[in-house]
Amino acid sequence: VGNFMHFVSRFIAGFIIGFFRVWQISIVTLAIVPLIAIAGGLYAYVTFGLIAKVRKSYLRAGEIAQEVRSYHVFVTQLTFAN
Structure with a gap:
């Protein structure tokens, strides 16, 4: 459970940072x-x-x-x- 929460939080944080930096690539990656x-x-x-x-x-x-x-x-x- 600990690793799962760690990976999910890193995933979400990465997407948030990605949307602020290069939102076009984040949208493609989101697909x-x-x-x-x-x-x-x-x-x-x-x-x-x-x-x-x-x-x-x-x-x-x-x-x-x-x-x-x-x-x-x-x-x-x-x-x-x-």
């Missing part, structure tokens, strides 16, 4: 803003999907590691029992 927003939304959608997959794989890896630890403890107990 491209919807494309930038669509690209950003698509990027966020893909990124969150990939993050979910990574979390799922880490969860599975943690489960496997726990099973290995349990098996190791069980084998160690059997070794000491005999």
Whole structure:
């Protein structure tokens, strides 16, 4: 959330400064803003999907590691029992 607010405020400040300096170029650039927003939304959608997959794989890896630890403890107990 912090980075989002930072980038949005810089974007707005840049356009305000741009309108005061060279308003013609700012108007042309303003026409491209919807494309930038669509690209950003698509990027966020893909990124969150990939993050979910990574979390799922880490969860599975943690489960496997726990099973290995349990098996190791069980084998160690059997070794000491005999």
